[in-house]
Amino acid sequence: MREQGAMEHGRLTERTMASKEINQGAPAFPGRIELGHEQRRTEASCAKVNDPEHGLFAVTEGGGDPRVAALVSRELALSIARELGEAFDLEMENNAQGPGSVHERVARMDALASAKLKDLFLSAVAKIRARSVLTKEFAHARMGASVAKRIDLPDGRRRLYVAHLGDARVYVLRDAHLTQLTQDDTGLVQQREAGLLTPESYREIDQAHDPSLLTPEQQQMFPLRNDVAWVTGDNVMRMTPDADLYTVLPGDRLVIVNGGVQRNLTERDMLHWLETVSDDLEAEDALQRASDDQAGAKRTRLSRAQAEDLAAVVYTI
16 A cells, blocks of 8 residues: 555465463354344354464354364464464564565565465465375365464565465455455455446446345356355365465555455445444454344345354454
């Protein structure tokens, strides 16, 4: 984000895990077993990292067998916390204080962060594929995540490094406007990228509060929002994660939501709660509860809501 306020963006070329190992913020919600039902799943298949001390924030998701899904998401969250925590901060600080001009040091830090984020995801993918060979339950295990890492640069700017696979979204809230930093790996996005949907029609479908009000053609496209190109044990849909950098400003609010939250709430819904609730952890809980309310409502017509696990991370920079 440039100093004038415009978004500055550059493309960067065991289930028994103790929760105390990861700062998770407000706990994720296990999803309901079906829309409108009071009963919930026993455990969420998503996990969170909310570590302001190290500027590290993430939402991870697993799929497939419920026990495997929970394990996958938690192990990925643990890997993120370990690989991008204190030791990585020290490595970045050494580069910030190293030789060369400020521009050269920033370039080294950007390259290092890009490589670290991509290696982290590729290592996780490799572990899933290796387990799928040895354990049949992992053959159809799925994985997705969105990660954001904040670093102070030697030129005084605050950098946000973002990596992403799946449909968990990263947003930045500034001046009452939500800007989506990630692009979903879904069939609906593929339709747009192939030119089969205009950006305007894509937006109408994606943010439809009541899908029954869409045109018949758009209603046919609407389920593609939920068609996620996961990384799986037996089929890697996209091996290389997106790794992007952004310059953020004090007062910007980082928001990461999993697929369950962004499917149940429109951006207008999310904006309402983010502007209503100033405390970050309370805002996380508000987003998750509002999403859960959508899943719990009784309906007789087409709805955007899904009975899914719910996770949100909110942090004011």
